[in-house]
Amino acid sequence: MTKDSYTSTLRAAALELGAELFGVADVRHFLSPEYTGNRPQDFMESARSVIVLGVAVPRGSIESLPKGRAEYTNTLMAGTATLRLIAFRLARRIERDGYRATIVPTEGSEFGYWYADRETLMADMSIKYAAYAAGLGSYGANHLLITDEFGTRIRMTAVVTDAPLGDGGDPSRPFLHEDCKECMRCVAACPAGAFTADGTIDRKKCADYMFHTLGGLRCGLCIQACPK
Numbered sequence: 530m531t532k533d534s535y536t537s538t539l540r541a542a543a544l545e546l547g548a549e550l551f552g553v554a555d556v557r558h559f560l561s562p563e564y565t566g567n568r569p570q571d572f573m574e575s576a577r578s579v580i581v582l583g584v585a586v587p588r589g590s591i592e593s594l595p596k597g598r599a600e601y602t603n604t605l606m607a608g609t610a611t612l613r614l615i616a617f618r619l620a621r622r623i624e625r626d627g628y629r630a631t632i633v634p635t636e637g638s639e640f641g642y643w644y645a646d647r648e649t650l651m652a653d654m655s656i657k658y659a660a661y662a663a664g665l666g667s668y669g670a671n672h673l674l675i676t677d678e679f680g681t682r683i684r685m686t687a688v689v690t691d692a693p694l695g696d697g698g699d700p701s702r703p704f705l706h707e708d709c710k711e712c713m714r715c716v717a718a719c720p721a722g723a724f725t726a727d728g729t730i731d732r733k734k735c736a737d738y739m740f741h742t743l744g745g746l747r748c749g750l751c752i753q754a755c756p757k
């Protein structure tokens with residue numbers, strides 16, 4: 530099977546399992562100078578491809594913010610659980626086909642332990658960057674990925690594998706979404722002042738707001754503000 534036909538087979542399998550977004554990035558994208566985070570090659574030396582999987586977050590949970598924070602948080606976690614099952618089954622499928630696969634966490638912190646570095650909040654790799662590299666969207670001023678299909682209303686995970694797959698990257702896609710310049714609604718909406726219109730972000734401010742001020746519930750106001 531060619532790598533493009535194997536990619537199509539895995540796409541069909543992922544959609545059958547319930548994924549609403551599917552894309553593939555070659556791990557070499559993570560060597561680009563524009564990427565400064567940790568790389569999938571750091572935890573899987575043989576990695577060749579990153580499969581990005583997503584499910585859309587129901588609009589009702591976002592529109593009910595800020596009063597419906599509990600419902601929003603629970604809805605997000607339901608998305609995480611859904612992705613975990615889809616990714617697990619896809620990873621097992623890939624291994625039955627003779628390759629290796631492992632699953633990247635959707636959450637930075639969960640069940641009282643941390644997947645991301647507790648101080649810097651850096652993950653082992655950026656799923657958002659993988660999605661951008663796979664051609665699924667561009668970054669917004671809120672530092673989230675604005676996907677073509679679901680805007681910022683998306684929950685994602687990634688499967689890192691040594692299977693050679695067809696890269697979905699689009700070199701003409703801008704890194705920053707072109708509509709943000711005239712908008713900046715998310716900057717005004719952030720109660721923690723975590724990011725600014727000039728592109729800087731202080732992730733600790735966001736994390737402190739959610740984990741301390743909100744007692745662990747998710748905020749989501751930068752997603753609610755986004756018209757995409």
Ligand code: SF4
Nearest residue numbers: 719721735748749751
């Ligand atoms: S989730 Fe809330 S606190 Fe965090 S960046 Fe978005 S608006 Fe700001």
Ligand code: SF4
Nearest residue numbers: 669709712713715755
């Ligand atoms: S709210 Fe506006 S500026 Fe912020 S990410 Fe969405 S489109 Fe871009």
